[in-house]
Amino acid sequence: MAPFLSLLIYTYLVLRCSSLTAPVDPSKSQPMGSSLGQNSSSEGVPLVDVPMALGVFSVDYHHVQAPFEIVLWIMLASLAKLGFHWSGRIPAVVPESCLLIMVGLLVGGVIYGVRHSAPPTLSADAFFLFLLPPIVLDAGYFLPGRLFFENLGTILWYALLGTLWNVLGIGLSLYGVCLLCPSSLGDVSLLHCLLFGSLIAAVDPVAVLSVFQEMHVNEQLHILVFGESLLNDAVTVVLYQLFESFLRLPSVSGLDVLLGGCRVLVVGFGGLFVGLFFGLVAALTSRFTPRVPVIAPLFVFLYSYLSYLTSEMLHLSGITAIVTCAVTMKQYVEANVSERSNSSIQYFLKMWSSVSETLIFIFLGVSTIQDVHMWSWLFVCATLLLCLIWRGSGVLLLTAVVNKVRRNKVTFRDQFIIAYGGLRGAICFSLVFLIDDFPKKRLFITTTIIVILFTVFVQGMTIKPLVDLLDVKRKKRALPTVSEEIHSRLIDHLLAGIEDVVGYWGQHYWKDKFEQFNRKFLRRFLIREEQQNRSSILRVYQELERREQGADRETVHPLLPEEMDSIRRILSRNLLQFNSRRPTYSRHTLHHDRALQRHSSLGERDTQFVFLCAVCAIGPRSISQDSSIPEEQTAPQHGPKKHLSFDIENEKNN
Amino acid sequence: MGSRASTLLREEEIEEIKKETGFSHSQITRLYSRFTSLDKGENGTLSREDFQRIPELAINPLGDRIINAFFPEGEDQVNFRGFMRTLAHFRPIEDNEKNKNAAPSEPLNSRTNKLLFAFRLYDLDRDDKISRDELLQVLRMMVGVNISDEQLGSIADRTIQEADTNGDNSISFNEFMKVLEKVDVEQKMSIRFLH
Numbered sequence: 001m002a003p004f005l006s007l008l009i010y011t012y013l014v015l016r017c018s019s020l021t022a023p024v025d026p027s028k029s030q031p032m033g034s035s036l037g038q039n040s041s042s043e044g045v046p047l048v049d050v051p052m053a054l055g056v057f058s059v060d061y062h063h064v065q066a067p068f069e070i071v072l073w074i075m076l077a078s079l080a081k082l083g084f085h086w087s088g089r090i091p092a093v094v095p096e097s098c099l100l101i102m103v104g105l106l107v108g109g110v111i112y113g114v115r116h117s118a119p120p121t122l123s124a125d126a127f128f129l130f131l132l133p134p135i136v137l138d139a140g141y142f143l144p145g146r147l148f149f150e151n152l153g154t155i156l157w158y159a160l161l162g163t164l165w166n167v168l169g170i171g172l173s174l175y176g177v178c179l180l181c182p183s184s185l186g187d188v189s190l191l192h193c194l195l196f197g198s199l200i201a202a203v204d205p206v207a208v209l210s211v212f213q214e215m216h217v218n219e220q221l222h223i224l225v226f227g228e229s230l231l232n233d234a235v236t237v238v239l240y241q242l243f244e245s246f247l248r249l250p251s252v253s254g255l256d257v258l259l260g261g262c263r264v265l266v267v268g269f270g271g272l273f274v275g276l277f278f279g280l281v282a283a284l285t286s287r288f289t290p291r292v293p294v295i296a297p298l299f300v301f302l303y304s305y306l307s308y309l310t311s312e313m314l315h316l317s318g319i320t321a322i323v324t325c326a327v328t329m330k331q332y333v334e335a336n337v338s339e340r341s342n343s344s345i346q347y348f349l350k351m352w353s354s355v356s357e358t359l360i361f362i363f364l365g366v367s368t369i370q371d372v373h374m375w376s377w378l379f380v381c382a383t384l385l386l387c388l389i390w391r392g393s394g395v396l397l398l399t400a401v402v403n404k405v406r407r408n409k410v411t412f413r414d415q416f417i418i419a420y421g422g423l424r425g426a427i428c429f430s431l432v433f434l435i436d437d438f439p440k441k442r443l444f445i446t447t448t449i450i451v452i453l454f455t456v457f458v459q460g461m462t463i464k465p466l467v468d469l470l471d472v473k474r475k476k477r478a479l480p481t482v483s484e485e486i487h488s489r490l491i492d493h494l495l496a497g498i499e500d501v502v503g504y505w506g507q508h509y510w511k512d513k514f515e516q517f518n519r520k521f522l523r524r525f526l527i528r529e530e531q532q533n534r535s536s537i538l539r540v541y542q543e544l545e546r547r548e549q550g551a552d553r554e555t556v557h558p559l560l561p562e563e564m565d566s567i568r569r570i571l572s573r574n575l576l577q578f579n580s581r582r583p584t585y586s587r588h589t590l591h592h593d594r595a596l597q598r599h600s601s602l603g604e605r606d607t608q609f610v611f612l613c614a615v616c617a618i619g620p621r622s623i624s625q626d627s628s629i630p631e632e633q634t635a636p637q638h639g640p641k642k643h644l645s646f647d648i649e650n651e652k653n654n
Numbered sequence: 655m656g657s658r659a660s661t662l663l664r665e666e667e668i669e670e671i672k673k674e675t676g677f678s679h680s681q682i683t684r685l686y687s688r689f690t691s692l693d694k695g696e697n698g699t700l701s702r703e704d705f706q707r708i709p710e711l712a713i714n715p716l717g718d719r720i721i722n723a724f725f726p727e728g729e730d731q732v733n734f735r736g737f738m739r740t741l742a743h744f745r746p747i748e749d750n751e752k753n754k755n756a757a758p759s760e761p762l763n764s765r766t767n768k769l770l771f772a773f774r775l776y777d778l779d780r781d782d783k784i785s786r787d788e789l790l791q792v793l794r795m796m797v798g799v800n801i802s803d804e805q806l807g808s809i810a811d812r813t814i815q816e817a818d819t820n821g822d823n824s825i826s827f828n829e830f831m832k833v834l835e836k837v838d839v840e841q842k843m844s845i846r847f848l849h
Contacts (some may be wrong), residue, residue, distance in 0.1 A: 005783070039667070054703070133814065284749055330753065405844050407746055407841060407844055408841050409755075481816050481833070482809060482812050482816060482834070483813045483816045483817055483834075484833065484834065484837060485832045486690075486796070486809075486813055487772065487830075487833070487834055487837070488837065488842070489776060489796055489843050490716065490772060490776075490792065490796065491772055491839075493714055493715055493716045493720075493796065494716060494720060494771075494772060494775060494843075495744070495843065495845065496714060497710075497711055497714045497716060497717060497720035498720065498741070498744055498845060499726075499845060500708050500710040500711045501692075501705065501708060501720075501741075502685065502688060502716070502847070503688050503691075503742065504845060504846075505750070506845060506846065508845075512710070512714075541805075541808075541809045541812065544812075587670050594802065
């Protein structure tokens with residue numbers, strides 16, 4: 001708590017300074033030397049007190065204001081996150097998002113108290129351009145591809161039709177509510193209601209991710225809710241833009257509605273193609289990076305962000321683009337790029353998305369403290385109720401239809417969680433700010449905030465006990481085994497064959513066809529020659545070997561004295577060589593120095609496994625979904641673990 | 655139509671197949687038309703060549719073994735009953751069937767029978783054990799030619815090591831089932847047969 005409190009105090013002081021320091025004209029604060037001549041300019045400028053002595057100490061806040069404040073916010077977010085993960089019990093009951101919003105409320109209140117004006121709100125541009133992409137990229141990169149594509153039909157069904165159902169339902173019924181009370185809500189037109197419906201109906205991927213991550217429900221359920229929240233962006237974007245442009249048009253005709261429908265397709269597929277394009281280009285670029293492995297991760301981020309920006313520029317669905325880009329390039333980049341770069345990519349993705357998510361929730365809390373809130377009991381309660389009703393009925397209806405076609409039915413319990421887990425978040429919030437001004441805009445903003453707070457707090461907090469209560473099927477936690485991989489592969493081939501016999505173009509058929517296309521063209525083009533033919537079975541096997549070698553470090557193998565001597569001899573020889581041809585220090589050779597430090601600090605200690613580390617090959621532990629920090633790698637993996645190879649060549653390979 | 659009259663499906667046959675495999679009437683007729691389209695010789699049975707004429711099956715790494723699975727021990731022809739009996743393994747398990755405890759014998763599409771089918775793809779000599787060699791053969795077929803024998807051998811060793819509980823260096827059916835207990839076999843090994 002101490003660092004957190006000190007940060008609050010520091011922030012307070014900084015804010016007081018910023019409000020006190022008047023913007024200083026740089027020309028007038030120059031030291032004495034130059035002021036002697038210029039100050040007597042006869043422009044009628046009132047003379048300021050010229051400093052008579054050289055200023056030794058000054059505070060120039062405005063010089064650094066923008067980056068300083070950004071860093072302070074990020075620092076606040078990270079410290080808040082540290083803070084309540086430290087207390088063990090709270091995160092189990094209250095989801096992180098709720099706590100972060102509360103912190104935001106606190107900070108917003110503090111700022112309001114100091115400045116007596118509204119605190120900075122989350123600007124829609126900052127949100128859409130900077131805060132949202134990392135989260136969606138992280139989600140797309142770690143998307144369980146197989147599960148996603150198997151359930152793609154259902155996900156699209158929920159995302160497209162479900163969102164449409166929600167939007168129209170909420171919009172129309174809200175209009176009905178407004179008609180009921182013409183005195184206070186009379187100037188809210190149908191189009192306004194529909195516009196509001198379009199932004200409030202969409203399930204938010206950020207909120208869903210943060211709540212579901214802690215729940216560990218079965219994977220199918222997770223992917224259904226999560227996939228829906230990602231893909232409904234296309235519908236939301238179109239409907240929002242549609243209704244906004246309708247508001248600006250003098251009249252709306254049937255043709256416009258039809259065009260709107262076409263627009264959904266354009267936006268969705270456009271985003272898809274933009275993402276595909278950038279994903280393939282990124283994969284191709286990664287093929288040429290082995291000489292400069294340090295910047296390989298950068299390409300992943302740059303291309304993904306470019307795809308997002310491009311589709312935003314063309315008013316296509318940015319989320320679809322960035323998810324497609326990540327899914328497309330993942331397998332090729334992973335094959336092309338070194339282990340260390342892979343770890344870097346995963347690590348940075350997790351870090352950025354975590355920071356982004358934290359910032360979003362804190363800003364949600366801060367932005368709640370507004371100067372003007374317009375409140376209407378009827379409107380707010382009606383919105384809340386209608387959101388729940390329409391979501392529930394939508395899920396029920398759609399599932400009833402889609403269960404007839406699915407192999408694996410969606411049970412009632414799962415349906416309930418899907419309906420209840422439809423959380424709203426920051427996307428609604430930003431969209432509502434972007435509406436053109438009209439008399440009831442404040443009402444919409446207030447209602448949106450209330451809905452978001454309700455879904456995040458009430459639904460977010462109660463969903464975990466409900467999952468336990470309803471005994472929803474949980475995720476089976478299991479380490480992957482080579483057997484499972486092999487047998488799964490066998491079953492895949494078997495099923496593909498049976499589908500061929502039956503003449504049924506089912507999932508396995510298309511999957512097989514894609515795999516053949518992938519192998520024949522894509523992999524050959526996009527992956528480096530050496531890496532091309534590594535089958536997935538081999539990869540799983542190598543991955544497991546690496547993990548076990550890492551785990552073996554815990555068990556100390558007693559070495560014979562002769563082996564110890566030979567190890568020591570090799571190491572000391574290496575040390576001499578390193579010392580004599582020590583390269584000039586640079587960022588790129590940092591890892592050499594670190595390895596060196598480890599050697600030289602050892603001496604005669606009984607750290608046998610550290611010697612083993614230095615000499616044998618170890619690979620990184622792969623990043624688990626809980627964003628654990630990867631182990632530093634010292635050398636590429638090399639052969640089965642049974643032999644300890646004391647080759648000096650291993651060292652040189654660093 | 656004279657020579658084909660004997661190959662048309664009779665109602666009693668459909669009923670029998672329905673009872674044995676659990677397929678519905680329409681599914682059986684649809685699969686029968688597929689059977690006849692494959693049956694180029696028009697003699698009411700399928701031979702191995704008929705299967706090999708299916709183009710995608712020819713490039714399937716396990717194609718030969720799958721085809722073999724259709725033919726009962728030592729025979730070279732499979733009739734429609736046998737065809738349906740094999741396909742019945744891949745019928746999805748329905749909810750109401752899961753609760754049926756009064757079934758006289760286990761339905762063909764139960765989890766155990768599905769796994770047995772997969773097991774038999776490995777176990778060619780039907781000794782109820784997957785030996786290291788049998789495993790190596792299947793691995794080689796699935797993984798391709800770009801992996802050295804040594805690596806393949808160590809993968810096979812590891813697979814056996816993960817599954818083997820009684821130390822006989824081969825995988826019995828029970829061990830096989832245990833390894834796959836976390837895998838959702840009921841869903842993976844099912845095809846949606848259109849109604």
